[in-house]
Amino acid sequence: MRISVMSAAVCCALFSPSYVFADGQSVEQRLAQLEQRLSMAEQRTAEAEKRAVKAEEQVATLSQQAQATDKKVETVSQKQQKNALADGFEFNAYARSGLLINNHGKGGRGGPGVSPASSLNGDAHVGRLGNEEDNYIELSFGKRMTFDDGSWAHFKTMIADGATNPDPWVQDNDSHHINVRQMYVEMGNFPEFSGPVQNAYLWAGKRFDRDNFDIHFTDSDIMFLGGTGAGIYDVQWTNNLKGDYSLYGRNFGDLGSSHYEDNDIQNLMLTANHFYGNWQLMLTGMTAQGNDELKDNTSTTGSYALRSDNIAQNGYYAMLAYHDKQQFYGLTKGVSETALQFGGGLGAEARQPGSDGDLTDNAISLRFASYGILPVAKNWEIAPSVIAQHSEDRYRDGDRYDWASFNVRASQALSPHFALLYEASWQYMDLDPNGRTYRSDGEVNQYQAVKGDFYKLTFAPTFKVGNVFDIKARPEIRLFATWMNWDKELDRYAINDDFGSKGFTAGGTWNFGVQTEIWF
Secondary structure, three states, rough: HHHHHHHHHHHHHHOOOEEEEEOOOOHEEEEEEEEHHHHHHHHHHHHHHHHHHOOOOOOOHHHHHHHHHHHHHHHHHHHHHHHHHHEEEEEEEEEEEEEEEOOOOOEEOOOOOOOHHHHOOOOOOOOOOOOOOEEEEEEEEEEEEEEEOEEEEEEEEEEEEEEEEOOOOOOOOOOOOOEEEEEEEEEOOOOOOOHHHOEEEEEEOOOEEEHHHHHHHEEEEEEEEEEEEEEEEEEEOOOEEHHHHEEEEOOOOOOOOOOOOOOOEEEEEEEEEEEOOOOOEEEEEEEEOOOHHOOOOOOOOOOOOOOOEEEEEEEEEEEEEEEEEEOOOEEEEOOEEEEEEEEEEEHHHHOOOOOOOEEEEEEEEEEEEEEEEEEOOOOOEEEEEEEEEEEEEEOOOOOOEEEEEEHHHEEEEOOOOEEEEEEEEEEEEEEEEEEEEEEOOEEEOOOEEEEEEEEEEEEEEEOOOOOOOOOOOOOOEEEEEEEEEHHHHHHHHOOOOHHHHHOOOOEEEEEEEEEEEEEE
């Protein structure tokens, strides 16, 4: 009881407004200080809560960034693995396929080499638009490799197949098989090389020469050199003069389709190509030892023609060419390429030097080829071309073959994916085989001397993707109508060629069809 009375007295004294502590402060002052400290504590607590929330947000952000980084690292790793597999891999292709129907509803005849002049180892081609019945494909695969010392290697192979049969499956293996048209290796950037060969590179294998060029619109090579061998490219003699040098060996006939299979006789061709600015000078010497010893009269080019008695086993060839990828014959913006070619003996085959083993010792040929691409207006391009050749003593002493082919392809773009194509061809022929003979149905016949003209007109509505204003852009899908005619005299040239065959005689014929073409 005494303690309770004393506690009550103390409390009354402490909370009495008049009570004063030992330090001189009143109760009111002490309460005010306590309230101030509580307020500050609350403020610090609020700030601590804000910092905690902010820390949580930063932790969440860092977690998201870490996850994104992990995903990015994983994606980069996947890409690196994918690139490691595809690094340096190359794939290119060319293909055409179409249906050709004549005005009688039957399979149409045609082809760029349809005329009698084209029997001269495929030299004299006409326009190919609306004039192809074959299915042809080239698939090229390659691999580029670079090594630690900076040297590099490039492997390339090409497989090809072609057929005129429109069936979905062709089983005639005697005439239909896949060809390995190219298979070679290039290598360069050798530290050991210096001087003119410092930036040169070597190659060996089976290939088309890098310096070949053609007229696409007639499917005619201006220059086609090829076979199996070796060479060195890009020898830099001066700032403006460089050279390419090669040795090729090949049998006669077109690559992949040579009728002549005797590997004991090969045409060996040593070629020097020199370039000075836009100019090119090509010189080739060739020899085919034993070619003149074949006595069975078998043609080396796959034709039915019989060989003469003075077959060549040596030859020479020269070409002077001018390439301008910027101008149309120096007149305006465009493209133009021109070549003047001369050959003798085995070199008298000007389109594919070294491919015709039936040429005589005295054979000579003079050939001129040129084409250009000219943008005429906003939506028009025109591509004219000409090839003309004179040859004499070609397959028989005293023979003479003169011909000239003119072709014009025009493209009119009507929309981003649609164009109208037009093509006109004219070919003049004056052919005098001078008694050259061939076999047909077991009998020996003579080629007839003929003179005359061939004409072709084609109209082709065309769908395409890419640059519709580029006359050489592909792929394309074309519908076409083609009219062809020729002088009746040309039907007499040979009984086993197209002209004069059943349903394909002078007087005019129509072909209709559809074709696709692509390259990349």
